[in-house]
Amino acid sequence: MAVVRSPFAHARITSIDSTEAAGMPGVIGVYTGQQMRDAGFGGIPCAWVVPDSDTKTPDHPPIAVDTVRYVGDAVAMVVAKTETQARDAAYAVDVDYDVLDAVIDGHAATMDGEPQLHDDVENNVCFHWIVAGGDIDAAFAAADVVVTDTIINQRLIPTAMETRAALARWDVAMEELTLWVTSQNPHIVRFLLSLDTGIPEHKIRVIAPDVGGGFGSKLPHYPEDSMVIFASQQTGLPVKWNESRTENFQATSHGRDHRQEVEMAATSEGKILGLRAKVWANLGAYLSTASTGVPTILHGLMLSGAYTLPAVHEDVYGVFTNTTPVDAYRGAGRPEATLMVERMMDLVAHEIGMDPAEIRRKNLIPPFTEGHEVITGLVYDSGNYEPALDQALEMIDYPALRKQQQAQLREQGRYIGIGVVTYTEICGLGPSEVAGAVGFGGGLWESAIVRFHPSGKVNVMVGVNPHGQGEETTFAQIVADQLGLPVGDVVIVYGDTDRTPMGWGTYGSRTTPVASGAIMGAITKIKDKGVKIAAHLLEASTEDIEFADGKFSVKGSRDQSMTIQDIALAANTAWDMPEGVEPGLEASAFFNPSNFVYPFGTHIAVVEVDPETGEIELQRYAAVDDCGPIINPMIVEGQIHGGIVQGVAQALWEGAAYDEDGNLVTGSLMDYAIPKADFFPPFELGKTETPTPVNPLGVKGVGETGTIGSTPTVYNAVIDALLPLGVKKVDMPMTPERVWRAIRDAEGGH
Amino acid sequence: MRVTITVNGTTSQADVEPRTLLVDYLRDNLELTGTNIGCDTSQCGACTVHLDGRPVKSCTILAVQADDSTVTTIEGLSGNGQLHPMQEAFREKHGLQCGFCTSGMIMAAVKLVEDGGDLSDRGIRERLEGNLCRCTGYENIVRSIRHYAGEVESHAPLEGDEAMAHHRTLQEAEELAARRQS
Numbered sequence: 065m066a067v068v069r070s071p072f073a074h075a076r077i078t079s080i081d082s083t084e085a086a087g088m089p090g091v092i093g094v095y096t097g098q099q100m101r102d103a104g105f106g107g108i109p110c111a112w113v114v115p116d117s118d119t120k121t122p123d124h125p126p127i128a129v130d131t132v133r134y135v136g137d138a139v140a141m142v143v144a145k146t147e148t149q150a151r152d153a154a155y156a157v158d159v160d161y162d163v164l165d166a167v168i169d170g171h172a173a174t175m176d177g178e179p180q181l182h183d184d185v186e187n188n189v190c191f192h193w194i195v196a197g198g199d200i201d202a203a204f205a206a207a208d209v210v211v212t213d214t215i216i217n218q219r220l221i222p223t224a225m226e227t228r229a230a231l232a233r234w235d236v237a238m239e240e241l242t243l244w245v246t247s248q249n250p251h252i253v254r255f256l257l258s259l260d261t262g263i264p265e266h267k268i269r270v271i272a273p274d275v276g277g278g279f280g281s282k283l284p285h286y287p288e289d290s291m292v293i294f295a296s297q298q299t300g301l302p303v304k305w306n307e308s309r310t311e312n313f314q315a316t317s318h319g320r321d322h323r324q325e326v327e328m329a330a331t332s333e334g335k336i337l338g339l340r341a342k343v344w345a346n347l348g349a350y351l352s353t354a355s356t357g358v359p360t361i362l363h364g365l366m367l368s369g370a371y372t373l374p375a376v377h378e379d380v381y382g383v384f385t386n387t388t389p390v391d392a393y394r395g396a397g398r399p400e401a402t403l404m405v406e407r408m409m410d411l412v413a414h415e416i417g418m419d420p421a422e423i424r425r426k427n428l429i430p431p432f433t434e435g436h437e438v439i440t441g442l443v444y445d446s447g448n449y450e451p452a453l454d455q456a457l458e459m460i461d462y463p464a465l466r467k468q469q470q471a472q473l474r475e476q477g478r479y480i481g482i483g484v485v486t487y488t489e490i491c492g493l494g495p496s497e498v499a500g501a502v503g504f505g506g507g508l509w510e511s512a513i514v515r516f517h518p519s520g521k522v523n524v525m526v527g528v529n530p531h532g533q534g535e536e537t538t539f540a541q542i543v544a545d546q547l548g549l550p551v552g553d554v555v556i557v558y559g560d561t562d563r564t565p566m567g568w569g570t571y572g573s574r575t576t577p578v579a580s581g582a583i584m585g586a587i588t589k590i591k592d593k594g595v596k597i598a599a600h601l602l603e604a605s606t607e608d609i610e611f612a613d614g615k616f617s618v619k620g621s622r623d624q625s626m627t628i629q630d631i632a633l634a635a636n637t638a639w640d641m642p643e644g645v646e647p648g649l650e651a652s653a654f655f656n657p658s659n660f661v662y663p664f665g666t667h668i669a670v671v672e673v674d675p676e677t678g679e680i681e682l683q684r685y686a687a688v689d690d691c692g693p694i695i696n697p698m699i700v701e702g703q704i705h706g707g708i709v710q711g712v713a714q715a716l717w718e719g720a721a722y723d724e725d726g727n728l729v730t731g732s733l734m735d736y737a738i739p740k741a742d743f744f745p746p747f748e749l750g751k752t753e754t755p756t757p758v759n760p761l762g763v764k765g766v767g768e769t770g771t772i773g774s775t776p777t778v779y780n781a782v783i784d785a786l787l788p789l790g791v792k793k794v795d796m797p798m799t800p801e802r803v804w805r806a807i808r809d810a811e812g813g814h
Numbered sequence: 815m816r817v818t819i820t821v822n823g824t825t826s827q828a829d830v831e832p833r834t835l836l837v838d839y840l841r842d843n844l845e846l847t848g849t850n851i852g853c854d855t856s857q858c859g860a861c862t863v864h865l866d867g868r869p870v871k872s873c874t875i876l877a878v879q880a881d882d883s884t885v886t887t888i889e890g891l892s893g894n895g896q897l898h899p900m901q902e903a904f905r906e907k908h909g910l911q912c913g914f915c916t917s918g919m920i921m922a923a924v925k926l927v928e929d930g931g932d933l934s935d936r937g938i939r940e941r942l943e944g945n946l947c948r949c950t951g952y953e954n955i956v957r958s959i960r961h962y963a964g965e966v967e968s969h970a971p972l973e974g975d976e977a978m979a980h981h982r983t984l985q986e987a988e989e990l991a992a993r994r995q996s
Contacts, residue, residue: 148831225852225860225914225948276850276914277948309853532912532949698908698954705951706911733857733946741952742939770951 065295065305066150067288068140068157069314070132073166073386073726074179077130080140081158088156090149092299096140097127100294106260108287110351111252111505114360119191119382119503122182124350126260126287126294132161133181133349134386135726136314138287143295143303166386166726170346171323173385181349181384190347190382191356195364197439198375203338207329211411216795217400219321219346219720221730222393223738226276227307228316232292236300240267245289247272248282249569251527252506254561256285256353261293273559275531279710280392281316282531283571284353288315313731318720319393321346322359322400328408329375332416334423338375339367341404347382348389354504355391356382361502362397362490362572368438369405370449370488370664371427376439386726392571394710395771398489406485406776410783414792419466420780421457424486425450434757435659442490444662445756445764448690453486455750456666456688465670474788480683481785483669485777491573491765492661492758508574509656511565512582514543514590516649518636520629522549524583525557527567528575533767534699535575541695542580542761546587547628548614565652573765576695577661577756584760585653593649594631600642601626601634661756661764665689667708667773669781675789678804680716680782682743687773688750691766700766701749707770708747713739714771715778719797737797786810817881821846822890830877837861837872839880840887848888848917852946859945862918863887869925871918871944888917891924900924900962909958911949919945923959933963 082094108124127138140157144150165179172178173188181188204210231244241263247253250270258265275282288305295303307316323344329337345359364378413423429436431448438444457463462482470480493499496507513525524543530536536556544551557563567579591611598616599606608619617625626634631649634640638647670684687704694700717737721729730736755762775796782798783791790810794802818827821844828843840846840863849872852860861872864886872885891898900920903909910916922945931937938956947955 223948225858225912225946226850227852274913277912279948309855309858534908534911702908702911702950702954705953706949707951709951710948732855733853734855738946738948740939740946741942741956742936744939744952746935746956747951747953 065292065303066142066147066154067138067291067305067311068142068154068159069311070128070135070137070139072132072161072163073135074164075132075161076164077128077132077139078160078162082140084158085142085153085156088149088153090145091153092143092145092301093295094140094142094153094157095295095298097125097129100127101125101129103294104262105290105294108285108290108350109256109259110355111256111353112355112357112503113505114191114193114356114503117191117193119356120182120185121351122185126290134388135728136311136388137349138291141291141295143299147306168385168387168722168724168726170321170383170385171344173383174344174381181386185384188384190351190384193360193364193380194378195367195440196377197441198338200338200340200375200377203375204329204340207337208332209330209412209415210327211408211415212327213407213411213793215324215326215404215407217320217322217324217403218714218796219390220319220393220714220718221313221720221736222279222281222316222319223312223736224277224279224281227309227312228282228286228288229304229306230289230292231302231304232296233302234293234296240269241293242269242271243289243293244271246275246282248275248278248529248531248571250529250559250561251567252569253285253289255506257289257293261290269560269562271560272529275529278531279394280319280396280571283569284317284391310732313736314388314728317352317391318348318388319390319396320400321390324404326404326408328412330412334412334416334418334426336371336373336412336427339373339405339408341378343378343380345380345382346385346387346390348387349384350389352389352391355389357502357504358392358397359400363401365440365442366398366401366490367405368440369402370429370486372429373439387722388728394707395768396572398768398772399711399714399775402487402489402772403776403779406487406780410780414787421453421462421484424484425453428453428486443659444488445659445758446754447488447662447664448752448754449486449488449664452664452688452690452752453666455752456668456686459686459688459748459750460668460670460684462668479673479675479785479788481671481673481781481783483777483779483781483784484666485773485780486666487773488662488664489769489772490660490662491768492577492657493572493574494660495658496656506568508568508578509654510567510579510582511652511654512579512586513565513650513652514583514586516590516632516635518633520553520632522554523557524554525564526579526583527565528579529558529570530575531570533570533575533703534696535579538576538695538699539580539583542583543587546584547590548612549628573767577759577763577765578655578657580761580763581655581657581759582653585655586651589651589653590649593635593645593651594628596642596645597631597635598626601640657758659758661692661758663689663691663764663766663769665769665773667777669777671778671781671785673782673785673803675807678800678802678807680798680800680803682712682745682778684745684748686748686750687770688752689766689769690752690754691769692755692762692764693753694751695761695763703766704749704770705747707768708774709739709744711771711774712778714775715782715796715798717797717799815878817877819877819880820884822887832876832878834877835873836875836877836880839877840872840885846887846889850914850917852914857946858915859922860915860918862921862945864921864925869922888921891920898924903962904958907954907958907961909950909955915945915947919947919955923962927959927963933960935960
């Protein structure tokens with residue numbers, strides 16, 4: 065299958081002529097949005113509608129019916145025997161458009177007289193949402209210092225190395241669907257598909273094995289999922305779509321894209337008093353699966369950062385524009401909050417002449433183990449921020465670096481900058497009750513089945529869906545460790561709704577914190593059942609049986625014991641079970657965490673800026689992250705490495721650019737600068753381990769910390785380098801050209 | 815057009831459209847799907863294979879250009895039920911996460927080490943320019959390659975089964991690499 069996509073950002077479709085395409089070699093069918101609609105296919109649902117806001121959810125047909133709203137919007141699809149034939153024929157579909165004015169910028173789109181995307185969405189404002197706490201007016205009235213900035217948290221393009229793909233096979237006799245799809249959350253896709261395709265959920269099987277990276281971009285239910293299903297129903301054939309990289313840039317969700325007007329109030333001693341902001345979040349042309357939750361719940365509620373903040377007020381406007389829909393991208397809302405807060409902290413520090421590390425230390429929330437409520441209403445789970453700050457400062461020998469090296473080099477005309485950021489973030493999504501309260505259309509619990517086979521080998525079925533993070537290893541370690549098994553005897557099964565129990569998927573650094581709770585619950589049941597069977601077979605009372613190192617033993621009599629493999633065989637053969645105990649050694653458990661988790665840490669970057677060219681060299685990067693007790697250090701480090709790289713990339717290189725007509729200028733890997741190996745020095749990693757009380761293993765998520773911490777760290781480092789040149793601000797990405805212009809402008813040349 | 819290409823030691827012939835890319839020939843005609851397609855502008859390197867002993871991006875080569883040539887893909891790297899030591903090194907050092915860039919990365923890395931030159935952290939980073947990874951932040955990829963390099967530097971490059979028979983355990987190689995660094 066190939067998709068005919070709109071070359072215009074905003075246009076009415078006046079006619080679609082598929083005569084020529086239909087006659088081309090190998091072509092089986094050409095289909096339009098109207099045909100899908102006539103067949104009963106609905107719009108692509110948005111799964112998150114923020115309450116206490118006036119959110120509008122305009123129709124999002126999988127193929128545009130009368131109006132296209134971004135370059136890349138689907139207009140028709142062609143099914144042919146081969147991919148090449150389908151693509152050839154897609155070029156031959158003749159579409160006539162009546163081109164309309166387009167609006168690209170999320171702030172400009174709210175102005176009177178700008179083009180309107182959806183009939184029922186006045187001034188393109190999808191919602192206005194407010195977070196407020198404390199007395200914000202009093203905070204600003206009492207302030208010695210007020211700093212302000214307008215931050216453009218630019219649009220990013222997730223660019224997982226594997227593009228998307230979808231393959232549908234409709235079984236006409238059984239009326240059953242199998243969909244292979246590159247998804248981070250096959251169970252959510254199945255649920256949503258049942259809504260827009262009308263196929264009952266129990267007759268849908270979604271398979272998503274070995275997905276090649278996601279970073280949030282494979283969280284949504286996409287139009288192409290429904291398109292291949294429709295095509296399979298029409299043709300009676302399995303239908304596959306492979307996304308090209310060009311399509312991936314245009315039609316897979318983007319991330320970030322905020323305009324933030326921010327002010328912070330503080331005392332002359334560096335105590336922060338209040339944060340006030342207006343944010344315009346560009347949502348793109350339609351609501352994607354989680355798009356309204358990202359700039360609200362995951363952003364606005366995190367404005368206290370790692371600090372004691374007495375007052376906050378933020379207005380967030382979600383805005384439709386003629387651009388690719390925006391959804392979660394690694395960090396999803398929290399990078400937009402953290403950069404805002406950390407930028408303000410540095411501006412206050414600079415204003416009052418305080419060291420950036422010191423102002424942070426002064427405002428950090430004191431250590432807490434059982435919950436700490438911040439001004440936005442969130443209750444952080446556990447935290448001890450200062451040791452991470454101290455460790456990072458020590459790793460980099462901060463005083464020496466700051467006082468000697470930096471000062472010395474500046475005398476030599478070299479501009480070294482140091483960025484320091486202390487962050488915390490909300491992840492491990494989350495309690496299902498909160499999910500419901502904040503408008504997420506699903507739960508956020510997880511489930512697991514631990515199944516012993518007669519030979520003592522184990523499969524564990526989970527509803528989360530690792531796609532590169534490595535939880536299949538982490539989970540196997542947990543099960544092996546808890547049950548005294550060789551790790552190779554445990555295989556984790558995921559990625560298939562028919563083989564796994566319900567689960568809400570892998571995103572929001574939730575997979576280990578939430579799913580490990582379910583796995584631990586199942587392990588407890590296995591142990592309890594094993595004790596009963598062992599007691600029966602060893603002719604002891606259950607109270608006298610203890611389990612350790614994979615063996616059930618009679619207390620005080622270690623030679624009277626059975627291995628868990630013995631028990632697995634006994635339970636599976638069931639020749640001699642205790643009364644009232646069912647055969648088999650298998651347990652299922654559900655885990656709904658009592659709170660989110662809040663990993664935290666300190667990141668420090670050292671950069672050198674060449675004032676002649678504006679080039680920035682990242683010289684050192686130290687990160688101390690606390691994600692609770694670490695199960696697999698290598699995997700945790702790998703997550704932090706990858707996260708740092710994506711976050712640094714936002715500060716320095718990456719940014720989606722549209723022209724005025726809505727053409728994506730950065731539409732290929734030639735134009736969109738995802739980082740290469742030689743952009744980085746080796747990273748210096750440290751850690752502290754503060755357990756959370758909200759799950760059995762005390763673990764917090766680590767998938768996004770690197771990204772959340774690193775963008776402001778590098779941003780602040782670059783500005784620190786440029787301050788002697790009079791530069792306080794450079795928009796991201798801080799390309800050499802922008803840095804050079806900022807230096808030149810500060811010199812008063814232009 | 816008719817092409818004759820030897821892939822992983824097996825010679826086969828096929829009629830292909832002139833526009834068929836080598837990567838599509840490998841994936842669609844020979845069903846060697848270990849070679850991935852990550853972009854359409856020859857940036858990402860996921861499709862790197864060895865063509866007559868040189869690393870190439872198989873999306874920049876037409877199948878007809880590979881006529882009468884010898885190609886090695888990731889499937890041809892391992893053999894006799896054993897992974898290639900570079901594959902072992904990537905596994906040992908967590909040089910992959912989602913795995914999509916990995917086959918291209920390994921094919922590039924094998925040649926990078928074989929070609930000699932600077933095998934320092936910086937040297938490897940600079941010569942990995944043609945391969946993109948979005949997950950690992952490259953750090954563990956570089957570690958994997960250095961880990962492997964410590965192993966092969968100790969003796970002349972060997973081919974095929976001989977290399978397999980000769981290669982040290984990874985732990986030995988690590989110790990060797992550590993000694994070299996100190």
